[in-house]
Structure formats: C-alpha cells, structure tokens
Amino acid sequence: MSTVYVTRKVHFNAAHRLHNPEKSDEWNRETFGPCNHPNWHGHNYVLKVTVAGEPDPDTGYVIDLSDLKSLLHEEVVDQVDHKNLNLDVDFLDGVIPSTENFAIAIWNQLEGKLPSGRLHCVRLYETERNYVEYYGDQEPR
Numbered sequence: 604m605s606t607v608y609v610t611r612k613v614h615f616n617a618a619h620r621l622h623n624p625e626k627s628d629e630w631n632r633e634t635f636g637p638c639n640h641p642n643w644h645g646h647n648y649v650l651k652v653t654v655a656g657e658p659d660p661d662t663g664y665v666i667d668l669s670d671l672k673s674l675l676h677e678e679v680v681d682q683v684d685h686k687n688l689n690l691d692v693d694f695l696d697g698v699i700p701s702t703e704n705f706a707i708a709i710w711n712q713l714e715g716k717l718p719s720g721r722l723h724c725v726r727l728y729e730t731e732r733n734y735v736e737y738y739g740d741q742e743p744r
C-alpha cells in the first residue's frame with residue numbers, strides 16, 4: 604500500500620495570555636514574561652493539518668480537500684478566529700493556551716471526525732518562527 608500525506612493550511616488570529624492560575628502572580632511573571640501581560644496579546648496563527656492514507660482507487664483521494672477545509676473551519680477556525688483563547692473557546696476551557704496545548708486540543712477536536720484517512724499531524728505556527736507539531740502521541744515517521 605502507498606501511504607500519502609495530504610495537508611490543508613488555514614489561518615486565524617486570536618488573543619491569549621499565558622498564565623497558570625495555580626501559581627503566584629510573581630511565578631507567572633517570571634515564567635511567562637511579556638506573554639503573561641494581563642491585558643492579553645495576539646498572534647496570527649497558521650495551522651497545517653496532515654491526513655495520512657492510501658488513495659481511494661475510485662477517486663485518487665486520501666481525503667477530499669474540500670471536506671478537510673470544511674472540517675477545519677467548523678471544528679477549529681470558526682471557534683477561535685478573532686477570539687480570546689483564554690475566555691471564549693470551549694475546547695480550551697481550563698487549558699493554558701501555549702502553542703503545545705493548543706495543538707493537542709486541535710488534534711482532539713479533529714480526531715474521529717475525518718470522513719477518510721487518518722489524522723497524522725497538527726502543525727501550529729504561533730509566529731513565523733515558532734511552531735509545534737503533534738502526532739497524537741505517535742513518534743513522527
């Protein structure tokens with residue numbers, strides 16, 4: 604079987620604050636620096652979601668990219684774009700919105716909802732230079 608990796612890229616912007624409510628204000632300021640600023644700051648996020656699978660013999664598709672686009676908008680972009688990640692997003696409730704935690708939460712939002720293929724990688728850019736990848740607890744191939 605030939606496994607192919609299909610990726611869709613979307614973008615959104617959102618505000619957040621890195622803050623652990625179980626720690627002191629001093630600890631938060633020292634740990635997170637300017638990212639702990641109480642009045643929030645924003646990022647232009649870029650999200651790349653990769654689906655693995657074998658092309659369907661009838662269509663040649665692992666997944667119809669139109670379906671993947673719709674899924675990413677329904678499950679992620681529509682819920683986070685122009686929102687405050689600490690206050691407005693149900694699937695991040697109680698989560699410190701680091702890029703790592705956000706990528707895991709996005710994976711959990713998408714898992715089990717793909718019409719075909721297997722969720723392989725969530726790559727989330729917080730800035731042009733900083734990104735994380737999550738493979739659902741599997742080592743990347």
Ligand SMILES: Nc1nc2c(c(=O)[nH]1)N=C([C@H](O)[C@H](O)COP(=O)(O)OP(=O)(O)OP(=O)(O)O)CN2
Pocket residue numbers: 621638644700701702703729730731732733
């Ligand atoms: N491991 C992580 N470290 C940091 C995260 C994170 O999610 N995971 N997040 C932040 C802050 O959100 C911060 O806002 C990052 O922005 P910034 O420091 O401005 O990043 P840049 O890439 O723009 O920094 P340059 O110095 O301009 O390259 C911090 N750490």
Ligand SMILES: [Zn+2]
Pocket residue numbers: 619638644645646
């Ligand atoms: Zn930030």
